[in-house]
Amino acid sequence: MEVKIEQKHLFGILYVCLVVSILAGLLVHSHEPTHAAFVWQAVFSAIYGFIGCVLIIVVSKEIGHHWLQKEEDYYERH
Amino acid sequence: MIAWLHPGLIFIFGALLIPVLKGRWQKTYMLLLPIVALIDLTFMSEGAFWSFPVSEYMLTFGRVDKLSLIFAYVFAIASFCMTLYALHVKENGQHVAAFLYVGSALGVVFAGDLFSLYLFWEIMAFSSLFLIWYRKTRASSEAGFRYIMVHLFGGICLLAGIIMYVQSTGSIAFSIFDWGLGWSHMASYFILLGFLINAAVPPLHAWLADAYPEATVTGAVFLTAFTTKTAVYVLIRGFPHVELLIWLGAAMAIYGVVFAVLANDARRLLAYSIISQGGYMLVGIGIGTTMAINGSIAHAFCCVLYMALLFMGAGAVLEMTGRSKFTELGGLYKYMPSIFALYMIGAFAISGLPLFSGFISKTMVVESAAHMHLPIIWLMLEGAAIGTFLVAGLKLPYLTWFARKDPVVEAKEPPKNMLAAMGVTAFLCIFIGVYPQALYGMLPYPVEYAPYAAAHVIGMSQLLLFTFVGFWLLRRMLHGTPTITLDTDWFYRIGGKKFIWFCEQPLVTVTEGIDKGLKKIADSIVWFSRNPATSSKILAAKAIVAMTGSTVMRTLKPGYIQYEQDLEKLKNMHVEEPVPRVAIGTGILLVLMMFTLYLVVYLTHGVLWI
Missing domain, CATH: 4.10.860 (DNA Excision Repair, Uvrb; Chain A)
Structure with missing residues (x-):
């Protein structure tokens, strides 16, 4: 029970951090000359972080699953 | 007059006394050596010292400048932390090997010529081998053999390059090598190949991910720092501004991350992270601007410390539970909370979270890629940063300390010296992050880079926070599977087996056939001549x-x-x-008679003919 409450709190903090980081990005880059550059600079890292993470996991696992991952005694048997 | 000793020799000769001492004296002595070396370093002044003429060449063991000093400092500091971590180990041999390893790495750092570089390069390879073999398992013994074979090959490449270099230039000076395309640069290619093998650049990297996870718990901590970082050092010295390194480095950073995602062994995951981190340093060297070189050096400095801390954390779990595979770990937070906390400091440092050491060095390299208008490189490095946080900062701790409701095995916190070592290293990781000027002041070029600019901090925070979101959604996919991942060592492991088979089967059959045939001919000649x-x-x-x-x-x-x-x-x-059998004397007599006859004929006719 105790662990669950802790996790809930941690996720609360996480959500706050996510929102704050986006807002801070918008704030810091508010002086960018064009609207496109502003939006791009402000949230690029957030988007890249999420998409990059998903891509790395999915692509790596696919490569491993279909090609590189073998049973543990592979080298003994080959 | 030189008021200081060669710090490498403090370790190398200091190592010889370790087996003589016992108990508390030995421990105190081992902790004192790195401190003495560190004090010694502060007395050193820049210049070339310790030169000895050997035949027509001048060996220089002490080339001291800002570049060699900063590497020497981090090696001495790290060796103190590592020795503290290894203090409880009873085998003297392991301590001696570790000290020889550190000493020879310092030897490489201060080597002013190619011959002394090569000498320490080889001592480093052999002393580190024992840190793997002391694990005393079948896997470690085999991995050790592969490790030393690869390093011997690298050493031979280096030696071949050095000999060609000396042949063509007549000098043994270790400075920037000529670079370009063509036969005239052959010496540089061989030397670079030797360096790249030690820097663990794919596809020449497999020795690292193969051997480090098989090393002893404390040995692996030593291994993380010296071989790859001395390689980075010699690359900075010999091949700055070589564009090839930019691409190799960026590919290496991504490569390490992909294999770390697939790894099922905690220390193998970290070994791939070492490769990935080395990629940043190579990119910096390849870009070659003062800011990029500064970034590479700073990153090497930080990497030595946080990599040691990470290996200490994974090693502590292995030491206390005997397990390092994710399929056999989980839920250990209940028993080892302080190891988790200390590990996470290293994990935040490697991920480049603001206020931790990786942040002030990694962003320097990434930023210099941006300054040089290399968008693809920049994206690859940022991607590798995501991956690094994913594997070392999320996957490993999640699968080790959480992921299961109940701990897989009972465990307790490790010995005090291990905790203390992790504490000291963790402190340094935070200290450098909070007070980067301490590190920036030691760098060879003046630093104009401000890591804590708002845009940097916010960009990095966004990157890592949203990486966490991606991880949390897909965390089930990251669970360990009981598999190994094939890497480029496949070529020599399988190729080697095939080669042995070829030697034992077809080759032996053919040679036996030839042998039999020849014997038959010989027999029939004997039969005939009888x-x-x-x-x-x-x-x-x-x-x-x-x-x-x-x-x-x-x-x-x-x-x-x-x-x-x-x-x-x-x-x-x-x-x-x-x-009729004739005694051997008779045979000789006959031969002599023949010769005499020949001599007579020769003398008479020969003279006549002339």
């Missing part, structure tokens, strides 16, 4: 029998049977006929 007269008769008779032996001839010529009988008779004769 009695040439009868032998030739037999051969003739055999030929006649063979010619007339066909069924047609048999029916046509009843006299044929006579030939066969003759052959039998002759065969018997040959065997039975007593061969």
Whole structure:
């Protein structure tokens, strides 16, 4: 029970951090000359972080699953 | 007058006393050595010292400048933390190997010429081998053999390059090598190959991910720092501004991350992270601007410390539970909360979270890629940063300390010296992050980079926070599977086996065939020469029998049977006929007579002919 409450709190903090980081990005880059550059600079890292993470996991696992991952005694048997 | 000792020699000769001492004295002594080396370093002044003429060349063991000093400092500091971590180990051999390893790494750092560089380079390879072998498992012994074979190959490449270099230039100076395309740069190619093998650049990197996870718990901590970072050091010295390194480095950073995602062994995951981190340093060296080189050095400095801390954390779990595979770990937070906390400091440092050491060095390299307008490189490095946080900062701790409701095994916190070592290293990781000027002041070029600019901090925070979101959604996919991942060591592991098979099967059959054939010929010559007269008769008779032996001839010529009988008779004769045996003296006499006759003929006719 105790662990669950802790996790809930941690996720609360996480959500706050996510929102704050986006807002801070918008704030810091508010002086960018064009609207496109502003939006791009402000949230690029957030988007890249999420998409990059998903891509790395999915692509790596696919490569491993279909090609590189073998049973543990592979080298003994080959 | 030189008021200081070569710090490498403090370790190398200091190591010899370790087996003599016992108990508390030994421990104190081992902790004192790195401190003495560190104090020694502060007394060092820039210049070239410790030069010895050997035949026509000048060996320089002490080239001291800002570049060698900063590497020496981090090596000495790290070796103190690592020694503290290894203090409880009873085997003297491990301590001696570790100290020789540190000492030779310092030897490489201060080497001012190629010969002394090569000397320490090889000591480093051999001393580190024992940190793997002391694990005393079958896997470690085999991995150790592969490790040393690869390093011997790298050493030979380096030596070949050095010899070519000395041949063409007549000097053994270790400075920037010529770079370009063409045969005239062959020496540089070989030297670079030797360096790249130690820097663990794919596809020459497999030795690292193969051997480090098989090393002893404390040995692996030492291994993380010196081989790859001395390689980075010599690359900075020899090949700055070589564009090839930018691409190799960026590919390396991504490569390490992908394999770390697939790894099922905690220390193998970290080994791939070492490769990935090395990628940043190579990119910096390849870009070659003062900011990029500064970034590479700073990153090497930070990497030595946080990589050691990460290996200490994974090592502590292995030490206390005997497990390092994710499929056998989980839920250990209940028993090892402080190891988790200390590990996470290293994890935040490697991920480049603001206020931790990786942030102030990694962003320097990434930023210099942006300054040089290399968008693809920049994206690859940022991607590798995501991956690094994913594997070392999320996957490993999640699967080790959480992921399961109940701990897989009972465990307790490790010995105090291990905790203390992790504490000191963790402190340094935070200290450098909070007070980067301490590190920036030691760098060879003046630093104009401000890591804590708002845009940097916010960009990095966004990157890592949203990486966490991606991880949390897909965390089930990251659970360990009982598999190994094939890497480029496949080529020599499988290739080696195939080669041995080729030697044992087809090659041996062929040679045996040739051997038998030759023996037969020799036998028949012996048989023939025993009695040439009868032998030739037999051969003739055999030929006649063979010619007339066909069924047609048999029916046509009843006299044929006579030939066969003759052959039998002759065969018997040959065997039975007593061969006159002559004593060896008689043989020599005959030969001498022959020579005398020849001499007489030669003297008379030879003279006449002239």
